[in-house]
Amino acid sequence: MFIYILLVVLVLGALGLVIHFSLDKKVIYKDLKDKHVVITGGSSGIGKAAAVEAARLGAHVTVIGRDTGKLTAAVAEITASCRDQKNQKVQYVALDVTSDYKAIEKCFVSIEEKLGPIFMLINCAGMCICGQFEKTDPDVIKQMVDLNYFGTAYPTRCVLQGMKKRNEGLIVFVSSEAALIGIYGYSAYSAGKWAVRGLAESVIMELVGTNVRLTLAFPPDTDTPGFKNEDLTKPEETKLISGTAGLHSPDDVGKQMIHDALTGKTYSVYSVTGTLLTLLFGGSLESGMQVVLQVLSLSVVRIIMVGVLLSFYNIVRDGLKKKNEVKTK
Numbered sequence: 001m002f003i004y005i006l007l008v009v010l011v012l013g014a015l016g017l018v019i020h021f022s023l024d025k026k027v028i029y030k031d032l033k034d035k036h037v038v039i040t041g042g043s044s045g046i047g048k049a050a051a052v053e054a055a056r057l058g059a060h061v062t063v064i065g066r067d068t069g070k071l072t073a074a075v076a077e078i079t080a081s082c083r084d085q086k087n088q089k090v091q092y093v094a095l096d097v098t099s100d101y102k103a104i105e106k107c108f109v110s111i112e113e114k115l116g117p118i119f120m121l122i123n124c125a126g127m128c129i130c131g132q133f134e135k136t137d138p139d140v141i142k143q144m145v146d147l148n149y150f151g152t153a154y155p156t157r158c159v160l161q162g163m164k165k166r167n168e169g170l171i172v173f174v175s176s177e178a179a180l181i182g183i184y185g186y187s188a189y190s191a192g193k194w195a196v197r198g199l200a201e202s203v204i205m206e207l208v209g210t211n212v213r214l215t216l217a218f219p220p221d222t223d224t225p226g227f228k229n230e231d232l233t234k235p236e237e238t239k240l241i242s243g244t245a246g247l248h249s250p251d252d253v254g255k256q257m258i259h260d261a262l263t264g265k266t267y268s269v270y271s272v273t274g275t276l277l278t279l280l281f282g283g284s285l286e287s288g289m290q291v292v293l294q295v296l297s298l299s300v301v302r303i304i305m306v307g308v309l310l311s312f313y314n315i316v317r318d319g320l321k322k323k324n325e326v327k328t329k
């Protein structure tokens, strides 16, 4: 028995060490002084909170969105957070990130002409329209992928070459905890966020040997204008399931996203559920320790997850029962 345990510990220790030494070194930055940070969706919610934090850390900031009213207000708020009001520059650019590639590329060229090479790109523009799939407007099904996936893929395609050439840069993808588990009512939305995750994990492998890093964020429900809006039409079942992970503040999520990227994390997670879900379903080699934990916890966390999933199916069945009762009355 003792020998068996010793063997397991040795094998796991060796696994942890092999991973530790075969990974590229973490690139860690203390602040963003004089760096150019671009944030799509930086005029509201999580993106705005991330922009404010970047300004506090000394960055020149470009925020991207469509509504110039929201962008102007955001620029004022971000400017007020700059630690060096005289030298830091904050600008907005009106761009629809679902535009065709050429238009996005042109816009990114002009952004770099104005404030210099992009050091950090945070792809935060996104939104969720909930509902059962067969009741979802086909245009919305397409919009969820256009905005959440292509709205991340195209801007990233624009900056990658320059970053690789300069051999420095940070990219953040904002996915969702709903990209780790399928949830009633998030059908159209989650497709885009799962795609973002697939893209991230492949690009991360393509960055091997460079100092460019990509961080994949998995926020849970976060109290933003976008969340308030989606909540208006959200099925009760979706609210109950999604609520399991709690409601978080955009300031906390935006701030942590920046710091996770600066400290070279591949995943940025914000709640216990996020930690458990990435432990179970995550594909990154975040660290040797993470992989050892995955191996050790796999069966236990999987059993917990099956229990959780069963309870989610019960929520859906209860909802169905209630709807049938209303119909027969």
Ligand SMILES: NC(=O)C1=CN([C@@H]2O[C@H](COP(=O)(O)OP(=O)(O)OC[C@H]3O[C@@H](n4cnc5c(N)ncnc54)[C@H](OP(=O)(O)O)[C@@H]3O)[C@@H](O)[C@H]2O)C=CC1
Binding pocket: 040, 041, 042, 043, 044, 045, 046, 047, 064, 065, 066, 067, 068, 070, 095, 096, 097, 098, 123, 124, 125, 126, 127, 128, 147, 151, 174, 175, 176, 177, 218, 219, 220, 221, 222, 223, 224, 225, 226, 227, 250
């Ligand atoms: N809040 C939550 O519960 C969660 C959010 N997320 C993700 O986090 C990100 C931010 O969400 P949140 O802060 O809640 O959203 P908000 O709705 O508060 O902000 C969305 C931002 O994206 C911009 N935007 C939307 N569509 C486009 C477009 N086509 N082109 C350019 N900019 C656009 C908006 O500006 P404008 O409308 O002017 O274009 C706004 O600045 C999204 O990707 C979302 O999916 C993930 C998990 C949970």
Ligand SMILES: CCCCCCCCCCCCCCCC(=O)[C@@H](N)CO
Binding pocket: 127, 128, 176, 177, 178, 181, 219, 220, 221, 222, 227, 230, 241, 242, 243, 244, 245, 273, 276, 277, 280, 301, 302, 304, 305, 308
């Ligand atoms: C063993 C593991 C146990 C884990 C428990 C599982 C909990 C699942 C909760 C999923 C929450 C999804 C939130 C998505 C928010 C989002 O993307 C929208 N608000 C869109 O804006």
